[in-house]
Amino acid sequence: MKFREELHKQRWDDHRFYHHNRVNQFLHLLSASCFVASYYLIFVDPVAAVMVGWLLAMVLRQIGHFYFEPKDFDHVNAVSHEYKESVKVGYNLRRKVVLLSIWVTVPIVLLINPSFFGFLSEAQVEEGLLYTTAILWLFTGLGAVVFRTVQLFFIMGIQSGLVWATKILTDPFHDIKIYHRSPWYLAKGDMYDDMTDWYAQVPVGDDHGAAKGM
Template identity: 55%
Template sequence: MTGFREQLAEQRWDDHRFYHHSLVNQTLHFVSACTFMVAYAILWVDPAVASLLAWGVAMTSRQAGHFFFEPKGYDHVNAATHDHKEEIKIGYNLQRKWVLMSLWLAVPLVLLLQPTLWGALLPADGVEGYLRHVGIGWLVLGVGAIAFRSVHLFFIRDVETGLVWATKIVTDPFSDFRLYKGAPRRLLKGERMDYPDGSPA
């Protein structure tokens, strides 16, 4: 169990130091963390609404931070190129995230064209019914994405690495809340980057 906790701490630290230099990104992760925690609470009452909130607000803000605000140049703090960091990323790097977010966009489009999903679903009752179908579709996608990458890691790394990564992903909202709760204040003060030694990207 000690090894599991150490791996979890290492994966969290690598994720933070490699992929969260931008205070805009950190602030968006804080917003995402707050939203995910609300979605976790709602999940037990209304899974469809929880999923709409998680994917519609938490995931979009989170991924926007990575796609649009995080520097893609040479990382002087960690002495690593962007390509190197993408190669060693344990979870979903930007290329894999493009695939995941494309599937996310595909769910409502498919349900718009095939409301019953070729007979697998009951017909949606108006807009609310359609959105509930989308929410459940996104929930299945989210669980499937975590399961798929975890099992993939079982084969390309080992079982423990896959389980640690899955644990990290599920608990990221709580970790991100703690790590990035000060980011909005720093951003409002005019800071833009979070480098321990003040180095440029």
């Protein structure tokens, strides 16, 4: 597949495999809006950008996945939850637990060791806990994307890794595009997406092989 075709495929597998629940879709809409705000804030107030990105955008997004998305057999796609987890391109639930554990651990370690074992300068430490936490959370987020991208270079190829990285960075805008009607569906009492909307097009070469990003 060409780059655009693979990007479409990863986005399609993301949508059909991991966004059945309308509450999850709505939380992704809120999360995406927060991420877009953090993209702007990074040029204005980096600390605020990181806090919005992690404490609002990421928390809302993962609540949707961990608590609202069904984890039984997926009758819409005729695959098991275990299968979806095994083919997930980016961070499946197990990898997310590891990433979120690192995220939670960062401020705890900073309380004990403000310089983070010498990683932070004295001037940075003097800025306070909020500032140093923001620095390390920013590195955590960027590191997670870079780490998985490089992993995918070896697992699936350079193009697939770059496609996934592109997908992750542009997901906020794409989520707003495809989930902006989720409040309307919830108001109607429509709790689950049957994947028959306009976006439900099977990309070229579809074999269930690409799945959800972060």
